Amino acid sequence: MLNVERLKNFFLELASIASPSRCEGAVAAYLEEKFSSLGARCHFDNSSSKTGSEVGNLIVDLWPEKGPPLLFLAAHMDTVQPADNPKVIFENGVFRSDGRTVLGADDKSALAIFLELAHHLVEEKLFWPVQFVCTTCEEIGLLGAKHLDYSLLRAPFGYALDSEDPHDLINRAPEAIRFSIRVLGRAAHAGLNPEKGINAIRVAAEALVKIDLGRLDSETTANVGLIKGGQATNIVPEEVLLEGEIRSHSHEKLEACWEKITKSFEKVAHQWQKPGDTRPRVSCTRHEDYPLMAVPEGHPVVQNAFKAGEALGHLLRLTKTGGGSDANIFNARGFPCVILGTGMRKVHSTEEYLPLEDFVRACELTFELLRQAAG
Numbered sequence: 001m002l003n004v005e006r007l008k009n010f011f012l013e014l015a016s017i018a019s020p021s022r023c024e025g026a027v028a029a030y031l032e033e034k035f036s037s038l039g040a041r042c043h044f045d046n047s048s049s050k051t052g053s054e055v056g057n058l059i060v061d062l063w064p065e066k067g068p069p070l071l072f073l074a075a076h077m078d079t080v081q082p083a084d085n086p087k088v089i090f091e092n093g094v095f096r097s098d099g100r101t102v103l104g105a106d107d108k109s110a111l112a113i114f115l116e117l118a119h120h121l122v123e124e125k126l127f128w129p130v131q132f133v134c135t136t137c138e139e140i141g142l143l144g145a146k147h148l149d150y151s152l153l154r155a156p157f158g159y160a161l162d163s164e165d166p167h168d169l170i171n172r173a174p175e176a177i178r179f180s181i182r183v184l185g186r187a188a189h190a191g192l193n194p195e196k197g198i199n200a201i202r203v204a205a206e207a208l209v210k211i212d213l214g215r216l217d218s219e220t221t222a223n224v225g226l227i228k229g230g231q232a233t234n235i236v237p238e239e240v241l242l243e244g245e246i247r248s249h250s251h252e253k254l255e256a257c258w259e260k261i262t263k264s265f266e267k268v269a270h271q272w273q274k275p276g277d278t279r280p281r282v283s284c285t286r287h288e289d290y291p292l293m294a295v296p297e298g299h300p301v302v303q304n305a306f307k308a309g310e311a312l313g314h315l316l317r318l319t320k321t322g323g324g325s326d327a328n329i330f331n332a333r334g335f336p337c338v339i340l341g342t343g344m345r346k347v348h349s350t351e352e353y354l355p356l357e358d359f360v361r362a363c364e365l366t367f368e369l370l371r372q373a374a375g
């Protein structure tokens with residue numbers, strides 16, 4: 001039997017250690033101490049020089065002498081803000097913060113499950129080899145996962161415990177890009193010679209209303225979320241910068257959307273130009289935020305999870321998410337990985353909470369994943 005009191009205590013202790021992104025050192029030290037006391041091997045990779053975190057990603061091998069791991073279990077050690085000096089309250093079967101900070105169940109509920117599983121396996125002398133992957137800087141662009149030393153990862157597939165509902169089995173997540181569009185007009189005095197100016201705000205506005213934003217179809221969303229431009233009310237604005245993002249479960253749709261956006265801006269700017277003038281000008285740049293995640297339903301990582309759910313009478317539903325996570329990166333690097341829920345709710349807010357019942361269910365399911373994989 002899993003030890004619910006011990007699971008609770010691991011969570012209370014973990015959630016009491018502040019770990020906003022790049023400040024994961026104390027939580028990592030806590031995990032290292034707990035895992036090492038069981039005889040597990042802890043490795044920190046060299047990612048901190050790239051991520052700017054206090055520590056590298058922590059990769060833990062339990063029963064390293066028993067051949068390649070059956071699977072890996074992944075979670076991130078960082079939380080969003082506000083995170084200073086967290087106080088955790090457990091009342092009526094639910095964990096909450098005191099309202100000043102996030103609870104940090106995203107993703108410390110997963111880390112507590114890892115510690116409980118490791119203790120349970122040791123106690124029961126279940127020699128199932130497993131790797132725990134504890135990343136840094138997930139919340140600020142999946143930086144830990146992007147810079148992880150993948151030579152340390154030896155398991156054929158894994159599960160990231162980083163979602164809410166413990167009945168969800170997430171096998172699809174979108175690809176995302178971020179973009180910026182710079183519109184360059186021409187500055188002029190707004191009162192003395194406005195006809196010499198080209199109002200970059202006006203050009204940008206005209207292009208912006210011609211593009212589709214929001215939910216474009218069942219797979220694709222687009223947003224322009226930032227706009228900066230102009231210097232003063234008496235100057236025709238020379239420059240505007242717009243920043244946005246596109247997400248899609250289809251790479252083709254994402255590319256088509258990006259093309260429409262850039263074409264729209266270029267067309268408006270071109271129509272604005274007078275003979276012999278090169279302004280207004282538009283420059284569009286983009287960078288990949290995270291790659292597409294799409295694990296086939298028939299993949300052993302999915303089937304193993306279904307088997308585990310069935311064995312517990314805990315039916316899992318295959319679903320997709322609208323956001324990116326470390327799992328996008330693991331998949332792109334050749335380590336098939338799906339996402340499971342830990343019971344955490346209202347994450348990324350000071351109202352975040354974690355019902356014990358769902359938390360325990362998630363822990364039981366994770367143990368069963370290992371039992372199924374061990375045959």
Ligand SMILES: [Zn+2]
Pocket residue numbers: 076106107138162
């Ligand atoms: Zn998370």
